[in-house]
Amino acid sequence: MFSNFWKLIFVLSLVVNVGLSIFSFVLQPIWFAAELAEKVAVVKAAETLARKKAVSKEKAKARLRRVLVAVPVAGVAAAGYFEYAQYQKWLEENSGGEFNGYAAEVGSDTQEVADEVLQELPEAVRPNDGALDRLVARSLEAMSKIRD
Numbered sequence: 001m002f003s004n005f006w007k008l009i010f011v012l013s014l015v016v017n018v019g020l021s022i023f024s025f026v027l028q029p030i031w032f033a034a035e036l037a038e039k040v041a042v043v044k045a046a047e048t049l050a051r052k053k054a055v056s057k058e059k060a061k062a063r064l065r066r067v068l069v070a071v072p073v074a075g076v077a078a079a080g081y082f083e084y085a086q087y088q089k090w091l092e093e094n095s096g097g098e099f100n101g102y103a104a105e106v107g108s109d110t111q112e113v114a115d116e117v118l119q120e121l122p123e124a125v126r127p128n129d130g131a132l133d134r135l136v137a138r139s140l141e142a143m144s145k146i147r148d
Contacts, residue, residue, distance in 0.1 A: 056105070056109050057109060057112060057113055059086065059109070060106070060109035060110050060113045061113045061117055063082070063086065063106070064110055064113060064117045080139075083139065086106075087099070087102055090102050090105070099144060103144070106140065107140070
């Protein structure tokens, strides 16, 4: 009887260990897959952020070109309309955002691409240093006044 007890304990121990081994063998790939999915999500988020920054940079280039071309009065009005439309779109993407946040983003994006755009212009029509910054500042100030 004593030996049957130990045999039963041995068999139960063996069954439990085999069960735990199988359980571990099944869970380990699941844990690995979850960790891998988390890493993929982080990489996708970083790529999305980089793509959004690139799109923002292209929008700033286009905005800068519109402002430079919009010298006549009608052109300035059109540029103001385009800028207002961009602001409304920005508000949709950044719920709860304020105009100061938009202006800061536009200013930083414009400053990043200003040199590239100015280098594309012929030297005869290229504005001097600071002229573009003053023009952008006045445009943003005018938009702020119109918005208020």
